[in-house]
Amino acid sequence: MSPPRRPPVPMADRIDARLITIATDHVRRLGPGRVTVVGVAQAAGMTHANVYRYFPSKQALIDAVVGEALKPIEAVLADIASAPDPADDKLERLVLDLARVYRDLLERDGPVFRLYVSAVEANRAVARRHRGRIRMLVERVVDEGITTGAFEPRDRDRALSFLTDVLYRFTHPAAVLADAGLARDVLDRRLAAVVRVALRALSVGLI
Incomplete structure (x- = not known):
């Protein structure tokens, strides 16, 4: 048969x-x-x-190019968010990998990454959709941490805003592009230190 x-x-x-x-x-x-x-x-x-x-339009075609390049990034982060690991471990991996995959895309496919940066600066729909998906994954992991007791923020929304603020320097695409000339190991050490502080703040209710 x-x-x-x-x-x-x-x-x-x-x-x-x-x-x-x-x-x-x-x-x-x-x-x-x-x-x-x-x-x-x-x-x-x-x-x-x-x-x-x-x-x-040509712009719609260019946006499709950007969207296609972002799909593997979203897939990597979605796998992390869906993993059975503790929420604090997942949030750490989520942030570190977001910075890593952006830098990988910049180094592997600089012209396309720069198109993404332009889309972010122009607040184009392709950038808003991607940002929304990333934020949704972060929120899912934070909410899981609150449910399990790994995180005890004073205010959930303020905690999410805090994460956005402290991680901007390492995960916003414009910042990633601006740091293109810096050694990755230096940035990785700095980001790891920031993540440790952020996780501590979430776990003991500093925010």
């Missing part, structure tokens, strides 16, 4: 992915300023009018 056939991937999804892949390659080779819908269309073997069926 032959195995069941998988349902075919919708053609639109395959075309979307192909266009994003081509646009990403053009960003890397040409820089975002020289990426054009016409150029992407020619590389895909279609008309630029057809590209607009999937992405209504």
Whole structure:
């Protein structure tokens, strides 16, 4: 008996992915300023009018490039948040890995990371969605810590704001870009010290 056939991937999804892949390659080779819908269309073997069926503008296509690059980051952090580890361990890993994967993306794919920084500075939807997903994961781990007694903040919302404030220096994409010339081990030691202080503040109710 032959195995069941998988349902075919919708053609639109395959075309979307192909266009994003081509646009990403053009960003890397040409820089975002020289990426054009016409150029992407020619590389895909279609008309630029057809590209607009999937992405209504060049900016929408560029945002899709950014969103695709952020998906693996969100997956890594979601796995941490869903792990069975104690909440304080998970929060530490979540923060350290967020800084690490951003730096990895910057070093591996600088043009795309800079597009992400631009999206953050312009408060574009792709950046807001990503920020919302990261905040949701942090909130989930903090809430778990409160439930289990690992964290005893005086005020949950103030505690979350405190985390955002103290970790900005190491996890905000603009700060990551600004620190591109600093040695990673130096930044890692500094971030680890900040995380220890933040975890202590959460655990003993300083905030």
